[in-house]
Amino acid sequence: MTSDDQPLLEVEDLTTTFSTDDGTLTAVDGIDFDVETGETVCIVGESGSGKTVATESITKIIKTPPGHIEGTVRYKGRDLLSLPESELRQIRGNEIAHIFQNPQEAMNHCYTVGWQITEALQIHRDVSDEEARAKAVDLMDRVGIANASSRFDDYPHEFSGGQKQRVMIAMALVGDPDLLIADEPTTALDVTVQAQILRLLDDLQDEFDMGVLFVTHDLGVVAEIADRIVVMYAGKVMERGDVLDIFDRPAHPYTQQLLECLPEFGGTGGGIPGTLPDPHDPPDGCRFAPRCEYAEEACRTGEQPEEVEVAPDQQVSCVHYGPGGNPSIVRSEGHGPGDGATGGDSEVGPADD
Amino acid sequence: MGFGRYVTARVLWAGVVSLVITTITFLLLSAAPNPDVQQAATQAALQGGNPAEATERVRELRGLDQPLYVRYFDFIRGVYTLDWGWSESRSQPVLEAVGSALYYTAQYSIPWTILTIILGPLVGVYSAANMYSWKDHAATGFAFFGYAIPNFFFGIILLLVFGVWLQFIPVTYNTDVAVFSVENAVQLTIPVFVLVTGSIGAVMRVSRNESAEFQNADFMKTAKAKGVSPLRAYAYHVMRPTLVPLSTTLVGQLLALFLGSSLLVEVVFAIPGLGRLTYKALIAQDTNLVLGTTLFFTFVAVVGNLLEDIVFTVLDPRISYDDR
Structure with missing residues (x-):
């Protein structure tokens, strides 16, 4: 929670371009939005409208070059885009965590899920293997993986799609982030699992008191979880505001x-x-x-x-x-x-x- | 535990393979005319004796009058009890000849193999990380050069430059220097270099192409989002999955070079190793010695493939060894 009145995350005039063989491609073109502590902001729009690029520009996960990011992204008052890479790395996975669309691909198939969860913790904090393991098992249990302590040493292919996404959520939460960026976390999952994951994220948001920036093209999901929404089209923000106002009077x-x-x-x-x-x-x-x-x-x-x-x-x-x-x-x-x-x-x- | 059973099955299978190879070798050998018998017959004829009688005598002496299956079991027992016979051309037991040649082959093969295993993947992943930059192109050019140029030819050129013109290294290998001495290291530099250029090309290309796929994988984005540094991401998240397909290429590549190019390189640099021993045995028609070196290379290949199978399953956790 921030002590003063400034929002958790303020994005101002964020512009992300890519140099391609056909010239410069503008994926995100000067967008503004805020995320407050404890609220869920949904970015909605068609595929290709720049939602994912916008969220991945916040902590510069996008490869630069070919990508080029301009504008201001203030997280707790610090301008992330002007920070050196080494300081950004301290924020990634520690204060701002990501969950991605496809849990099948988002984990390395050569390492156990436990290794991958604790990796995020151990690169940021000086914790022993036992402490890291205890924390990871605790989180795996919290996100709803049965027999967490025995499943710690299993490989990703031994988990179902929904379980993998639960593991990814545990991986994101291991550093106790204040902002969780979830990029279509339920799109690759079947409908019943989608609902469970959404409910889980909702519970965890209250528990961890995080701001959540949620990308989706599914307005049904928005209706369930959003406090405020940002409607993007072709790299621009068309409309933003309170979810009820926008649903009621677009x-x-x-x-x-x-x-x-x-x-x-x-x-x-x-x-x-x-x-x-x-x-x-x-x-x-x-x-x-x-x-x-x-x-x-x-x-x-x-x-x-x-x-x-x-x-x-x-x-x-x-x-x-x-x-x-x-x-x-x-x-x-x-x-x-x-x-x-x-x-x-x-x-x-x-x-x- | 499934893994223990899998390894046991693989080792047993390697034993069966080596038995099949030894059997085929035996059958080919027994079908071919024996030089000793022919020599005895010629000798007898020259000295006015009876060639047929001499042939009979030699056959009896060497046990060739025994039925095939008796000779087969004798042969197999000899192979597996390491009684590989007597080398006529070197006047010593075959095993001893192979052992002393191996001593020289190992001196350049071990450094060459280690360098290939370490440098190949490193340069390949580095190349992928800097894809299409001049660094990548330089590494690729080097890989193709080493892969394309015949090792023995490259060896001759280098020997001409460094041995004859610049005189940095002796033209013929000097066996009198100690194994761990500067002189030995200097004289082995060129052969090791030639073999590394030959082997590293394929290893580099496979590591480059495989890691190019993994460095753009979604899990690399996850790693970055977790705050993993690029160096750590390459070391753990790219190198590790790259080793899985690489392990299959690596063993095959090293074996092919060990069995083929080593012989030519030894002849060029006059290293009295296994390659030269085989070459000389062939020229001298020393059947026992040829058989001995052939069996040795065969066992190396069988063991190499066995290691490859085991390493592959250890590296890729998705491979199940329960049903095999």
């Missing part, structure tokens, strides 16, 4: 259409027509303009619109909410995903009269 056309895709919110499940823009050559103006039914001339020129506060703690980057714009074009009276049935006749968003 401001950005992209957010509206994402929610339209969810059958459980009365959507059609039809999807959003069109594809993500080329990250080598993003369009002028709003990134979503080429796929947006409300796009006007102003949407297609200049930069991504400045964020506008449409409600307390709800920011949106859309021309129609900006100076001279008319929000009612996008937001019909009382519009919410609950009445999304209006979109049932076509693949586009809510009809407007």
Whole structure:
């Protein structure tokens, strides 16, 4: 817990580019968001929208080069991006821990799970093998692995997918992190296991009093765990704010259409027509303009619109909410995903009269 | 425990393989004309005796009149009790000749093998870590050069440069110096270098390509996220899985070079080792000695493959040895 008012993690104008043979690829383009201690922030968006790159830029896990990270990432007030690699290494796995999408691949098949859990502890702290083992067994037990002390010496291939992800969570928690970054931790798992892992993460967050930054493309997951959400599209933040506000009154056309895709919110499940823009050559103006039914001339020129506060703690980057714009074009009276049935006749968003 | 049973089964199987090889060797040998018998016949004819009678006498003396199976069991017993017969050309027991030649072969083979096992994977992983940089290209160029150039030819060139022109090393190997002396180290440098260049190429390439796969694996990202330093990540998370496929290449590569190129290198550098012994035995038609060296190389190959099988299962925890 931070002593003063500053957030646990503040990301400002974070930009990550990659040099490729076809020129510079901009994966994350000047995004802002915060994570407070004890809260869960979800980054949502389509595949390829830059969610993973954004989270892996925070502690510079991305390979640089070819990657290039700019902007400011303040963790408890320290700018991580200007820290030397050796100091960053002290933070990784110790104060900020990661869980990845595919637990099958995320563990080294040549070492026992116990070795891999204790490795994270022993490179940061001066603990004996016995102490490290005791702590790892304790954590394995806590994340729900039966017979933890005998399974400590088993290899990853002797665990099921869900168990592997539990081991990965134990590995992340072994350093008592204050921030846990979970990159689609349930995507590779089957639905029943997904629910168990989400519940586990939720319990552990309370227990360890961590901030959690959770990446997902699954809005169903968001509804279950998020306190606040950040909607990303093509490397930009479209909208961010409190999860209930956004689910209830989505401001950005992209957010509206994402929610339209969810059958459980009365959507059609039809999807959003069109594809993500080329990250080598993003369009002028709003990134979503080429796929947006409300796009006007102003949407297609200049930069991504400045964020506008449409409600307390709800920011949106859309021309129609900006100076001279008319929000009612996008937001019909009382519009919410609950009445999304209006979109049932076509693949586009809510009809407007 | 499954592992103990697995090793026992592998060792027994190696025994069966060596028995099969010895049997084939025996059958080939008994089908071939015996030079001693022919020599006795010629001698008898020259001295006015009866060649047929002389042949009979020699056959009786050497036990060749016995039935095949009796000779076979005699032969097998001889092989496994290390009674490998008498070398005519060297006037000493075959085992003694092989032993003294091994003494010289070991002096350059041990350093050469150790250098290959240590340097090959290290340079390969270093190459992968700096993939497509000039360091990688230099290492790759060196690997291809060593792999492509015939060892005996490379040996002759180096001998010409360092032995004849610069006179840094003696042109012929000097057996009078002590094993652990500077002179011996100097004169073995070139043969060891030639053999290392020949063997390290394949080992480097396999380590480079395998570790290239592992250094981009998801578990490397996990390691980085845990705060593991790059050096530790390469030492533990890349090197270790690379050793699994490498172990299969390594043993085969070393054996092929040991059995093939060593002979040529020994002839070039005049080292009185196993290679030269085999070569001379062939020229002198010394059947017992040829058989002795052949059996020795065979056993080395069988033991090498046995080690490879065991190392492979030890290195890769995913391989189950319960059913085999």
